[in-house]
Amino acid sequence: MTDPRKAIHQKIIELAKRLGNDASSLGYHDSIPDRGALDSPGLLELIMWFENEFNLEIEQEELTLENFGTIDAMASYAEKAGA
Amino acid sequence: MPAALYTPRLNNNDDTVRFTKCLVEPGTYVKQGDPVAEVETDKATFTVEADQDGYVLAFCFEIDETIAVGSVLAWIGDSATEAVPTAAAAASADSSAGTRTGTPTLKAAILLSQYGLAAKDVPASAERLSATDVENHIRAKGLVPASRTASVSHAVAAPSSPPPEPGKKIALSPPAHGMLRTVSWQKSDAVPGYLELAWDVAPWAEYAAAFQKQHRLLLNPLLPLLAWRFARVAVEQPLINSTIFADQSWQYEHVNLGFTIQVSSNLMVVVVREAEKLDQAAFVKKLTDLQRGAMRNSLRPEEASGATIGFSSMARWPVTRHVPVLLPHTAMMIAHTSPSGQNACIGATYDHRVLNGQDVVAALRSLTTPPAADEA
Structure with missing residues (x-):
């Protein structure tokens, strides 16, 4: 199976580019909000894509830094959710 | 049948x-x-x-x-x-x-x-x-x-x-029709004015960062918190939450905050109804819910209509000044922009039939001060 982290990173790069930002150097452990490549609407778009990509429905209470703050965290969340 | x-x-x-x-x-x-x-x-x-x-x-x-x-x-x-x-x-x-x-x-x-x-x-x-x-x-x-x-x-x-x-x-697409109707309302039914103030964003940024940490939020809550504060200001200054109808003032019963968002290439307004009843955490959650609903195209009609005050930000682009169009039957729309270096400004479009410059300056001054601990 393809590493989900690559797909997540690729999506972040794509969304960041629309805002004029470069997220290509974002590491899997780096904090996505702290790097500033995506603003809140951008992060929401990322979550929407994530739900569709991994066939998940995420409750708002789950939208925490622990679960979605890094690419690694997002990949772990998808794995735990059985996606 | x-x-x-x-x-x-x-x-x-x-x-x-x-x-x-x-x-x-x-x-x-x-x-x-x-x-x-x-x-x-x-x-x-x-x-x-x-x-x-x-x-x-x-x-x-x-x-x-x-x-x-x-x-x-x-x-x-x-x-x-x-x-x-x-x-x-x-x-x-x-x-x-x-x-x-x-x-x-x-x-x-x-x-x-x-x-x-x-x-x-x-x-x-x-x-x-x-x-x-x-x-x-x-x-x-x-x-x-x-x-x-x-x-x-x-x-x-x-x-x-x-x-x-x-x-x-x-x-025109349905969203484009919606925008056409909105701007047409301002053109024919309001007397728009605009003003802006310089403000120090640091206290609000610190406040939002502390809130984000306390509630373990993924999304920066700065704009929702500013919008919540504006709803409170509208309670303190009821004229903001009113309009003119048949040559008389129409005071709205509830504060319904319209918040502009961009979904794909469409500009939309989601509405937090009865915002005066929500505390900060509930307001931030509701606004995020509405934004996700708009992205899923699953908003109910009442979640995208009936605003009595408005809030618009173009900070993401990053725009340093914009003059938003008033939402139909509203008297004030906050214009939030991106800080440029040390300089930041916050403005508002307002219906001059309802509010004068002094009213708007007072509202903006209240808005630019983060709430005290007992207000949250």
Whole structure:
């Protein structure tokens, strides 16, 4: 199976580019909000894509830094959710 | 049993309209308030909206046909496979519509427009529907001025002459229609002014960062918290939460905060209703829910209409100044922008019929101060 982290990173790069930002150097452990490549609407778009990509429905209470703050965290969340 | 969608009256002098466009295909599921068709007269074009949820079964006329006001324009049913009533049933529906109400007087038509009502919704006490009939109906139902539902308030004045250079007509999408109606309201019904203040963003940024940490939020809550604060300011300064109607002030009962968001290439407004009742955490959660709902295209009509105050940010682009258009029937819209180095400003468009510059400056000054601990 393809590493989900690559797909997540690729999506972040794509969304960041629309805002004029470069997220290509974002590491899997780096904090996505702290790097500033995506603003809140951008992060929401990322979550929407994530739900569709991994066939998940995420409750708002789950939208925490622990679960979605890094690419690694997002990949772990998808794995735990059985996606 | 399918329900008839009637042809609206666009103005008091035209008893017929021209059917110009189907905005949905027969078989499409629509929600109340969704655009269904376009009709026009020499003076105005008008988007006819569904008056209930259901499937559009059929249109009763061909494009470019001239049709009588009050006749059945389309049928809406509970399922896409429902049979369309016969011509006789349509005629009967037209006829029964005609007996419920009379042609509105000019004053009644204006009132109907302001409340988003159709003449057929209001019982007439005589042959013509009078302003008194409409006022009685408004009082009995406890209605407030509306910006949704099929009515002449959505009519957009047609330009007096076509564009001077060759080109082609391209149909507007429903969101583009919505934006057209919004800006048309400001053009014809408000007296907009704009002002802005310099402000120090640091205290608010610190406040939002602490809130984000405390609630373990993924999303930066700065804009939702500013919007929440604005709703509180509107409670403290009720004039902000009012409009002008029939030469009188109309004080809204609740603070419904309209927040502009971008979904794909469309600009939308989501509305946090009764925002004055929400604490910060509940407000931030509600606004995030609405944004996700807009992205999923699953908002209910009341979640995208009925704003009494507005908030708009273009910080993401990053814009250093923008002058937003007032939302229909609102008096103040916050214009949040991106700080440029050490300099930041926050502004507001306001309806000068309702507010003066001093009112707006006072509101902005309150807004730029983060809430005290006991306010949260």
